[in-house]
Amino acid sequence: MRSGKLTRREALEKCIAGGSLLAAAPISDVRLFELWTQEKEIYKATPTNALGPFFKKGAAETAILRGPGDPGLPLTVTGTVTDLSGKDLYDSWIEVWQTDHFGRYDLEGYRYRARVSATCGTGYAIETVMPGHYPDRVAQHIHAIVTSPGHKTLVTQIYFATDPVFVGDPDRNYKRDPLVENPELIRPVTLHEVDGRVHAAVNFEFRMEKA
Template identity: 35%
Template sequence: MPEDEPQESGITRKKFIIAAGLGALAVPAAVSAAAAPASARTKQGPLTPTPMCDDGDDPTPPQMEGPYFKPGSPERASLVRPGMPGTPLTVTGYVYSLSCRPVARALLDFWQADYYGRYDNYGYTLRGHQYTDASGRFTLSTIVPGLYPGRTRHIHVKVQAPYQPILTTQLYFPGEPRNRTDMLFDPALLMDVQGGPSGRAATFDFVLRVP
């Protein structure tokens, strides 16, 4: 059985969520927001958060595929099966191009170890692929992977924009003691992980080497 090591958050997500300027009241620059009618200020309400990406962001670094990749995974956004042991984990994020544009219909193929640190090499347990939506967003429902000798906790993924080269890489968890000893660990691939009453929530945005 794998070690049950504590998780820590506190790693800042590489792509911050900011409030968009869309939907703001059209008030002349010479007029302050406080001068707008109270009724208009009331109707405006909170702005909807939107993802931000900066032109020139470094592309997501690749990593080795490892020995446990298996082609032909089923298309599904949830890898969890009823009764599966492990801490629930939801990973969300966006896929961007180098020009900071969201990549729609990008392929993401995930695979990982189970709670006990084992890979299913006969079937497709904890394996699956999905596609980003029109805004480049993806959501994965899975569990926190277990540990096995020589590695820290990680999730494998292949990401591909339509008709473009494939990025093969791995995602990591902050605060893992084995991050210091895993030869493959790359802090640029750390997810932002938060705890909650029903599991953990993680975020990570990919930047692909496409225009």
């Protein structure tokens, strides 16, 4: 079923038909459509990062990974999924997995594993805890696989500027974890109070490249 929103082409056709859009110089409709619908790429694609060995298919659709009373710093991760022109992408899915506060992956079940959809305008949000460190990895991270029709599947990881391993300067120290290939994946963390507890928040936009 179609939403009531017009495509750019439909909007342009209506403007021409209604006389509210006039070309100042002779220009064919075809050329006008070409120019109007050109998407300018203003963003770079989100850097890819290793899938790692702990991905498990079959995670449930939920935005809440954190259980009541779970130890660790409560963390909200929000953002949007867009193309390289900044346009929100409908029908995008983000699959995330991470360790708990103690640096443990759930290999038996699906704790701290989830699938969330990104909706136009509001993007996505997940409620989790700050992942712990574990022996084979230096930096705290959340894994993500993002899929969007017509775009390349993005496999990446989210890192945190507050991670002690970056010693307060992620741009200089990101190579302390050899798997962090690009400091763009390391995001600032903001802290705020919720019901007398400190909560952390991170923003992470997924910029998708056309397939």
